[in-house]
Amino acid sequence: MRDKTQLTRLETETVNAAKTRKPLYAARQKIFPKRASGNFRRFKWLVMTITLGIYYLTAWLHWDRGPFAPDQAVLLDLTNRRFYFFFIEIWPQEFFYVAGLLVMAGVGLFLITSAVGRAWCGYACPQTVWVDLFLVVERAIEGDRNARMKLDAGPWTARKLMLRVSKHAIWLVIGAATGGAWIFYFADAPTLVGELFTGTAAPVAYITIAVLTATTYTFGGLMREQVCTYMCPWPRIQAAMLDENSLTVTYNDWRGEPRSRHAKKVQASGQSVGDCVDCNACVAVCPMGIDIRDGQQLECITCALCIDACDGVMDKLGKERGLISYATLSDYNANMMLAIAGGSSSINPSLVRTAVGTFSDQVAHFHIRKIFRPRTYVYMGLWSLIGLGLLYSLLTRDRLELNVLHDRNPQFVTLSDGSIRNGYSVKLLNMIPEPRTIVVTMQGLEGADMVVVGDDIPAGRSFAIPVEPDRLKTLKVFVRQPADQIHAPAQTFKFRVEDKASFESNEYAATFNAPEAAK
């Protein structure tokens, strides 16, 4: 076994140490997270690359929709109230798809949290990703933890000023790029980028960039972990999502305690000693500035960097990895009972090990099976149900619609030959980016015919009319029925629209009113 004493103990202090329990209103204690390396760190780099890549690049993807629609893959065209997402185009009245996606995101968050804890917080949340990015800049300019602490504590020299200015400048550039990328989703990106730099873009574009630059810089650079701890509701809600089978980042004190910096000496004196050498590596890398050894806590975003740090130390010591690990509460409790011999002693790590030093068979390890339990089945079911419902609705939705508004004032007009006329506003919705000729037909209402105001179409029961691509066309239609054909004060009939080329059709049941005396 190697000499454990060659590990240097890192001087750290947690912001919420159980010992002191300082009040909540306190000046922020600066946190200088040390660079971590390991599997989880690599995974986080990957997630960061993918998420930032999606955010910065999606607006620049192209998707050909023909000559009558924009070719930007993802575009929120607020001016024309059309929303494009690759092959999907939605109109404002179809915004429930977005609501459905948000519900799915919510249920998905429940699912992920109940299975693997706050994975969203630790890996994919924009706050985490951008803070990570800002820390990369900070480390590149000011150095790692110790160099940064020294610089922070030191006097304002020209070097410190230069480092700080360049750091904040780069942060602001990232902030501006973040705000800049956002606005490209709302207009044609190549055009807008030209306008931005020539100063001819709409004021709202500059305002949006300014606001998002400020928020990115403030949240990612200045406030960092405080956003998660004080501003975000999710840490409070998560407790309801976690149960004893949820994976959370756990300090396995059943094998770690009693911790000691001088294990050999303690062992020599005949006392039991755990795997934790109290090197504080886990605290030093923590972007939240907490000590995971105090147990599961609100501040922990489960980024798993403490696992990486501890695994590195365990590797150096030649011990099994996983002193800090993703573990479920039920496994942890089982192992804890083992270590304290069912409650009869304080933690004795030798109880979880065999004579040769390996873990005993009784030590519980996480099994993938635990993810599949009634709770997650319910979440998965709910999630899939909403997803399938949305998909079904999307695949069967109408792209040719009509709405009819019956004139209410007057409801009907008696004409000089005694016939009755009703007016309707007929709205034809051509929801595809192609011009179409739409045939409007009346069904029912014997003897009646219709005319379109402002159009030279002769009176009849059917007419064809061109509708511009992706537009709504409002027609004022007068329907007239001879007096002798009227048999009720309110008769129903149908307006039918049809695209003869695509065989799409739609109907609207309308009412035709006549005075009581006319029947």
Added chain:
Amino acid sequence: MSDEHIDEVSGVSTTGHEWDGIRELNNPLPRWWVITFYVTIAWALVYTTAYPAWPMLTSATKGMLGYSSRKDVKNDLAAAEAAKGKYVAAIQAKSVSEILTDDALREFAVAAGAAAFKVNCTQCHGSGAQGSKGFPNLNDDDWLWGGSPDQIKQTITHGLRFASDPDTRLSEMPAFGDIITADQIAQVSAYVASLSGKVRDASLIQPGAKVFAENCVACHGDNAKGNREFGAPDLTDAIWLYGSGETAIAAQVRAPKQGVMPAWVGRLGEIKVKELAVYVHSLGGGE
């Protein structure tokens, strides 16, 4: 009072105030709160200097930016007028029938005319232009003075029987109660009613036709189709301004009611009148 007192439990100094042995802790305000507080004060100073704010004896400070909400409204109105300018100019230059042939212009005129109608015309003609007894329904295809765009415009411009406009449309049906006998009135009413519906006593129709030929054809025409020159209504159709049926017709023959409509051009101007004409024409009965 000046001695600093430290609370034993919390270790926080107190304000020095004491009420029945209860002291107030002197916890400092959170720094972010204090900063926000000072920022709001600074902001208030900047804001009240830039915008009208401080009350003086007779008015208030004007503010360095020279802002006033009234000016804003004025600018907004000017901008709206400017936006309409193109259409308004075209409406001024064109006749009502020309406006109708231009889709964009017609839509603008219909919208503008509808707004003007709501303010000026609904009192008599109703909010849907549906009229009521004595006030013509403008949706239908029966026109006393003509339903072409320019005839409608003429009617709106100069009004009907509106004494103070020399060009107003003028006609007067005599009160036949003083001219013909009550029997003759019953007969002619039966005849007129028979032109578009059933009558109670068919034997009155024949003599009624004679009375009609002697007294009414001058204005209403040989075939009772009316004459728009005099605003004489078509008596053969289904539309009755003062009610259908023999009784209502007899009342109208005996002592006719005749509506008056003011001339609108002096009040609304040429452009508004054209817009109104386009709107009324678009209601469905325009010719």
